[in-house]
Amino acid sequence: MLKINHISKTFNPGTVNEVVALQDVSIEIEEGSFVCVLGTNGSGKSTMLNAVAGSFIVDEGIITLDHIDITKWGEHERAKFIGRVFQNPFSGTAPNMSIQENLALAMKRGKNRGIGWGLPASLIHEFRAMVKPLNMGLEDRLENPIGKLSGGQRQALTLLMATALKPKLLLLDEHTAALDPKTAAKVIDLTQQVIMKDKLTTMMVTHSMQQAVNLGDRIVMMHKGKVAYDFRGEEKKRLKINDLLTLFDELRRKDNIDTAVASMLADNYV
Amino acid sequence: MSLLIGSTTIGLILALLALGIFISFRIFDFPDITAEGSFTFGAATAASLIVAGVNPLLASFIAFLAGMAAGAVTGIIHTRFNINPLLAGILVMTALYSVNLHVMGKSNMPLLSETTVFTWIENLSLSWSGADARTIILGWEVAVKDLWLLLFCFLVIVGFCITLWWFFKTNIGTAMRATGDNDQMIRALGVNTKLMIIVGMALSNGFIALAGAMLAQYQGFADVQMGIGMMVWGLASVIIGEAIINDNSVGFVILGAVLGSVLFRLLVAIALRWGLNPNDLKIITALFVFIALILPGLLKNKKLSFKRKANA
Ligand SMILES: Nc1ncnc2c1ncn2[C@@H]1O[C@H](COP(=O)(O)OP(=O)(O)O)[C@@H](O)[C@H]1O
Ligand SMILES: [Mg+2]
Numbered sequence: 314m315l316k317i318n319h320i321s322k323t324f325n326p327g328t329v330n331e332v333v334a335l336q337d338v339s340i341e342i343e344e345g346s347f348v349c350v351l352g353t354n355g356s357g358k359s360t361m362l363n364a365v366a367g368s369f370i371v372d373e374g375i376i377t378l379d380h381i382d383i384t385k386w387g388e389h390e391r392a393k394f395i396g397r398v399f400q401n402p403f404s405g406t407a408p409n410m411s412i413q414e415n416l417a418l419a420m421k422r423g424k425n426r427g428i429g430w431g432l433p434a435s436l437i438h439e440f441r442a443m444v445k446p447l448n449m450g451l452e453d454r455l456e457n458p459i460g461k462l463s464g465g466q467r468q469a470l471t472l473l474m475a476t477a478l479k480p481k482l483l484l485l486d487e488h489t490a491a492l493d494p495k496t497a498a499k500v501i502d503l504t505q506q507v508i509m510k511d512k513l514t515t516m517m518v519t520h521s522m523q524q525a526v527n528l529g530d531r532i533v534m535m536h537k538g539k540v541a542y543d544f545r546g547e548e549k550k551r552l553k554i555n556d557l558l559t560l561f562d563e564l565r566r567k568d569n570i571d572t573a574v575a576s577m578l579a580d581n582y583v
Numbered sequence: 584m585s586l587l588i589g590s591t592t593i594g595l596i597l598a599l600l601a602l603g604i605f606i607s608f609r610i611f612d613f614p615d616i617t618a619e620g621s622f623t624f625g626a627a628t629a630a631s632l633i634v635a636g637v638n639p640l641l642a643s644f645i646a647f648l649a650g651m652a653a654g655a656v657t658g659i660i661h662t663r664f665n666i667n668p669l670l671a672g673i674l675v676m677t678a679l680y681s682v683n684l685h686v687m688g689k690s691n692m693p694l695l696s697e698t699t700v701f702t703w704i705e706n707l708s709l710s711w712s713g714a715d716a717r718t719i720i721l722g723w724e725v726a727v728k729d730l731w732l733l734l735f736c737f738l739v740i741v742g743f744c745i746t747l748w749w750f751f752k753t754n755i756g757t758a759m760r761a762t763g764d765n766d767q768m769i770r771a772l773g774v775n776t777k778l779m780i781i782v783g784m785a786l787s788n789g790f791i792a793l794a795g796a797m798l799a800q801y802q803g804f805a806d807v808q809m810g811i812g813m814m815v816w817g818l819a820s821v822i823i824g825e826a827i828i829n830d831n832s833v834g835f836v837i838l839g840a841v842l843g844s845v846l847f848r849l850l851v852a853i854a855l856r857w858g859l860n861p862n863d864l865k866i867i868t869a870l871f872v873f874i875a876l877i878l879p880g881l882l883k884n885k886k887l888s889f890k891r892k893a894n895a
Pocket of ligand 2: 358548
């Protein structure tokens with residue numbers, strides 16, 4: 314389904330701000346699989362999702378989706394196959410446009426947008442039915458600007474928008490991180506429902522080990538721009554939060570040894 | 584009274600400019616100074632075509648296309664070469680100055696002896712109600728011809744407003760508005776935002792060039808300087824419109840831009856009549872826009888400090 318083949322990305326190469334964000338990353342994701350991506354801050358999780366979504370073109374490597382090489386495709390071209398929800402609730406919706414206009418935009422994801430009327434009455438009925446199960450009272454507020462809604466409501470709508478037309482691949486980047494725990498739980502419930510219903514192939518970055526343990530069928534752990542661990546099947550099912558904590562500690566200890574060795578070498582030889 | 588009618592007519596013509604500025608500034612949040620060049624470009628194109636004997640309606644349409652081309656160039660410079668919007672606009676505006684001189688072959692081109700769109704309307708008035716016909720409105724005597732010109736401009740503007748409103752409600756127009764509102768979001772929904780910006784700037788400058796073309800025909804000449812200050816003028820109209828119509832849905836903002844343009848023109852005409860030095864017009868327009876831009880922030884701070892005092 315999705316094949317990430319030896320991709321690398323360096324930001325600001327050749328400057329003092331140079332960051333190697335991805336180093337020779339390879340992952341293959343099967344159709345219908347739900348992958349949780351874990352990792353410390355700055356380990357390259359978002360960069361990996363952005364690479365797949367086409368926010369930038371990777372320096373090296375190849376990305377294929379359903380055997381189509383999309384490595385050089387623009388972001389808007391890949392959007393035909395990919396639905397996205399971002400960490401920032403402000404990122405996924407157009408604040409000054411109404412809820413129904415936002416939804417209408419999503420109903421055309423990756424399709425030609427001609428001079429047909431943007432908001433036909435038939436769609437509005439459909440939208441009412443779409444937002445009603447959210448239990449947020451939005452069905453009566455479809456004409457309100459979406460910017461007036463809370464972060465949780467906006468993330469829930471962004472999720473609906475990303476999946477309104479079934480995407481081949483759903484990318485979720487810490488989409489509950491900016492929400493309070495109660496709202497986050499609600500959005501995660503919704504996420505699970507949506508993914509189950511359409512059997513969506515999903516990559517979900519999360520900071521919550523609880524989520525990673527509870528959800529999905531695979532856990533990929535990133536560290537310093539590389540895939541450090543990859544658990545699936547029975548192994549993934551057996552993983553507990555404590556196991557994940559141990560793995561994080563291990564990675565941290567390795568880092569410390571590396572820096573200790575480096576400073577020792579520096580002290581002795583420089 | 585005929586001063587008011589004349590000013591309203593010019594206000595309606597300049598409403599096309601305000602609509603152009605509305606597209607760049609409000610829809611795309613793109614401070615597009617190409618306007619200053621494309622306004623003259625429209626005037627120069629229409630004027631020289633009319634002098635060359637081209638049908639004035641066709642000449643106006645070509646002026647519209649010329650403005651679109653100029654806007655598209657600004658859009659391309661910005662999106663393809665990553666040049667900041669202001670600088671992209673300045674580059675095209677500067678280049679257009681030379682282009683305009685070439686188009687006209689001189690810095691001023693009179694149209695008084697030519698047949699323009701407005702000559703047609705005057706002839707229509709002539710055949711309808713006779714030469715120098717006058718009528719009484721609210722106790723003032725006015726030329727019937729002036730009323731015809733006003734009506735014509737009014738109908739043209741209504742036509743363009745409805746078309747523009749319809750366009751921004753279509754699928755492509757909605758995507759354009761979303762590009763200005765949240766480009767990251769609409770890219771993730773499959774829209775080529777760079778293309779949207781290019782088309783949007785083209786549309787904006789098409790309107791602005793048409794305003795120039797119409798004004799040149801109305802006042803009877805095109806001048807290479809006539810675009811100076813037009814961007815701020817258009818912005819002032821949009822701001823006034825937003826102040827009188829406090830609703831930011833597309834239809835109302837379009838309506839507001841037109842009302843703002845007419846009102847602003849009337850205010851200026853009255854101020855000039857009261858003895859405002861025409862040389863001071865631009866500084867006053869600039870001051871006006873400056874104040875309109877900082878006023879909301881000032882009011883907010885006042886309210887905040889008031890609250891703080893109340894809490895203390
Ligand atoms: N657009 C960018 N420009 C420069 N550096 C970036 C950019 N995006 C990410 N980075 C850097 O790349 C590294 C990985 O970032 P990211 O993928 O966002 O990490 P995370 O795993 O927390 O999502 C970080 O050091 C970050 O600062
Ligand atoms: Mg991140």
